[in-house]
Amino acid sequence: VFWQLLANGLVTGSVIAIGAVGVSVVYGILRLVNFAYGDLMAFGALIAYGCNGPWGLGMVPSALIAMAATAALSVALDLVLWRPLRARRAGFMSLFLASIGLALVLRQSLLLAAGPQPRSYRVDPFKVYVLGSVRLSQAQVITIAVATGTILLLGVFLARTTLGQTMRALSDDRALAAIAGVNVGRVITVTWILAGLLAGIAGVLAGLVEASFDPNFGFHLLLPIFAAVVLGGIGSAYGALAGGLALGLAMELSTWPALFGGVNPVYKPVVAFVLLAAALLVRPQGLFGRARVV
Amino acid sequence: VNALASGGFWAFVGVVAGIYTIFALGLQLQFGFAGLLNFGQVAFMAVGAYTMAILVVKEGWSTWLAAPLGLAAAAAAGLLLGLPALRLRSDYFAIVTIAFSEIVRYVATNEDALTGGSQGTIALGKVGSAAEYNGQWTRFQDWVQGRLHLTSKDTAMLVIVWVVALALLTLVWLAVRTPWGRVLRAIREDEDAAASLGKNVLAYKLQALAIGAALAGVAGLFYAWQFSFFSPDDFQPLLTFFAWMIVILGGLGRVWAVPVGAAVFGFLFAGTRFLDFRPLSSLDSADRAYLRLIIIGLVIIGLVLVRPQGILGKRDEMVLE
Numbered sequence: 001v002f003w004q005l006l007a008n009g010l011v012t013g014s015v016i017a018i019g020a021v022g023v024s025v026v027y028g029i030l031r032l033v034n035f036a037y038g039d040l041m042a043f044g045a046l047i048a049y050g051c052n053g054p055w056g057l058g059m060v061p062s063a064l065i066a067m068a069a070t071a072a073l074s075v076a077l078d079l080v081l082w083r084p085l086r087a088r089r090a091g092f093m094s095l096f097l098a099s100i101g102l103a104l105v106l107r108q109s110l111l112l113a114a115g116p117q118p119r120s121y122r123v124d125p126f127k128v129y130v131l132g133s134v135r136l137s138q139a140q141v142i143t144i145a146v147a148t149g150t151i152l153l154l155g156v157f158l159a160r161t162t163l164g165q166t167m168r169a170l171s172d173d174r175a176l177a178a179i180a181g182v183n184v185g186r187v188i189t190v191t192w193i194l195a196g197l198l199a200g201i202a203g204v205l206a207g208l209v210e211a212s213f214d215p216n217f218g219f220h221l222l223l224p225i226f227a228a229v230v231l232g233g234i235g236s237a238y239g240a241l242a243g244g245l246a247l248g249l250a251m252e253l254s255t256w257p258a259l260f261g262g263v264n265p266v267y268k269p270v271v272a273f274v275l276l277a278a279a280l281l282v283r284p285q286g287l288f289g290r291a292r293v294v
Numbered sequence: 295v296n297a298l299a300s301g302g303f304w305a306f307v308g309v310v311a312g313i314y315t316i317f318a319l320g321l322q323l324q325f326g327f328a329g330l331l332n333f334g335q336v337a338f339m340a341v342g343a344y345t346m347a348i349l350v351v352k353e354g355w356s357t358w359l360a361a362p363l364g365l366a367a368a369a370a371a372g373l374l375l376g377l378p379a380l381r382l383r384s385d386y387f388a389i390v391t392i393a394f395s396e397i398v399r400y401v402a403t404n405e406d407a408l409t410g411g412s413q414g415t416i417a418l419g420k421v422g423s424a425a426e427y428n429g430q431w432t433r434f435q436d437w438v439q440g441r442l443h444l445t446s447k448d449t450a451m452l453v454i455v456w457v458v459a460l461a462l463l464t465l466v467w468l469a470v471r472t473p474w475g476r477v478l479r480a481i482r483e484d485e486d487a488a489a490s491l492g493k494n495v496l497a498y499k500l501q502a503l504a505i506g507a508a509l510a511g512v513a514g515l516f517y518a519w520q521f522s523f524f525s526p527d528d529f530q531p532l533l534t535f536f537a538w539m540i541v542i543l544g545g546l547g548r549v550w551a552v553p554v555g556a557a558v559f560g561f562l563f564a565g566t567r568f569l570d571f572r573p574l575s576s577l578d579s580a581d582r583a584y585l586r587l588i589i590i591g592l593v594i595i596g597l598v599l600v601r602p603q604g605i606l607g608k609r610d611e612m613v614l615e
């Protein structure tokens with residue numbers, strides 16, 4: 001059972017981790033806690049469903065279309081909402097509230113356009129891969145493979161490419177990066193594209209893992225994602241990755257019967273938050289965040 | 295039926311606006327005066343309502359004893375959240391409060407034995423008997439209706455809710471004028487400066503959080519009495535966001551702006567029920583509910599963009615940052 005839970009934890013954790021990196025890069029560059037991110041993920045998941053279900057496309061082209069569409073929406077939202085707010089020098093509170101308003105608009109628009117019924121991707125639910133004592137569904141295998149690929153690509157992008165390094169420089173010290181000749185406007189656009197691509201793929205993977213999903217599911221994903229971002233230290237992309245994987249593993253392993261009888265599975269999200277609260281009490285700046293010197 | 299012209303409907307809108315006034319007043323104290331980014335206000339409403347209902351149905355308490363205990367439980371929940379969470383930076387605090395409100399809702403949904411689970415308070419009693427916790431309240435309502443010669447029970451509720459709301463508004467208005475209130479505002483403006491004057495910043499923040507939570511508890515009691523049955527789904531984070539919208543709509547750091555914001559919000563919320571002219575008449579009622587929330591989301595965004603100090607707010611005292 002332990003190995004099975006570990007595998008499940010990796011699946012859950014990698015979805016949370018990808019979403020958390022998306023939230024984290026946006027916070028790093030724009031100081032925006034994006035409450036609408038879960039609904040952006042739901043948008044991606046629904047676009048992929050539209051391609052996969054009614055149109056009959058395969059899962060891979062569907063996911064790619066969903067990522068492109070989510071990135072396009074993400075950039076469009078920057079143009080109509082976030083850029084005007086930046087022009088007004090809106091602070092943390094204004095941005096957070098605007099993102100709450102946006103989350104409402106997005107989620108309800110999805111409900112209006114797509115309806116509240118649950119839906120599933122066309123994958124074979126009975127195809128099972130056995131690996132020693134671990135049994136993985138096709139959806140889980142796809143998720144692990146895609147998530148590993150995404151995380152590796154992301155790591156290479158942030159660490160090795162000029163664009164990735166520029167993004168990290170900007171998130172470290174905006175004024176200094178601007179003086180050093182960084183084109184801030186361009187990096188912001190790239191940030192939104194990256195956040196949109198990540199939201200798209202995370203949404204599709206979450207939809208695969210959850211077996212069935214509806215337009216509301218983005219919000220339920222958002223809370224573990226926030227927990228992962230905070231756990232890793234707000235604004236640290238690597239921290240968000242580690243935080244996501246740690247939370248996913250902790251959530252699944254907490255149900256292990258050998259561990260004080262295990263937690264009732266419905267309380268998995270609660271486990272994430274209790275862990276977060278405990279971690280914050282020890283390290284108020286997050287696991288990878290730096291203590292702020294004012 | 296032309297609901298627009300019916301007095302009963304508008305009495306209902308008034309009751310809801312009154313409950314939201316009390317609910318958002320707590321948030322005004324926490325954010326508008328003490329600067330706390332509380333995004334879990336709905337949790338305290340749930341704690342107040344559930345404590346009262348459970349004590350009445352399961353323990354057979356009188357409503358008049360259970361209600362103050364509901365308030366105490368809400369305030370205690372505020373302290374429980376604040377003791378660890380208030381030590382965090384404000385953006386972390388905001389996220390932890392949302393999480394707290396979701397945890398309360400998870401527990402209420404899953405601890406069937408305690409709360410009746412996802413079915414709500416209807417399942418609080420024994421199997422086969424619908425639990426009733428508002429019998430004493432209904433008798434009180436009848437008594438008010440008789441004494442004041444009111445035409446309906448709804449109007450009686452309207453009067454009771456607004457008498458309590460006005461009393462609480464006055465109390466908070468007086469409280470923020472005392473030295474205590476000035477310290478809160480000093481903390482909002484500059485925590486370190488307040489601390490350097492020897493003020494115990496954490497203690498003041500805890501007090502603001504707990505009093506605001508108790509106010510949410512009062513709102514929870516009225517919510518329970520008004521709707522007679524409730525379930526965990528009634529305490530979605532959406533309600534907290536409504537309170538934020540009311541506080542910002544009215545104006546930050548202004549006690550009497552809260553009822554103005556609540557009235558505008560109530561009107562907006564109820565008014566959008568009547569979006570049934572063409573081409574919207576082709577939508578069914580579920581679709582119109584989505585549309586209503588879209589409009590509310592757009593209003594929140596518009597306010598942040600256009601008037602961050604709210605209708606009655608003073609730009610030089612407090613603007614959203």
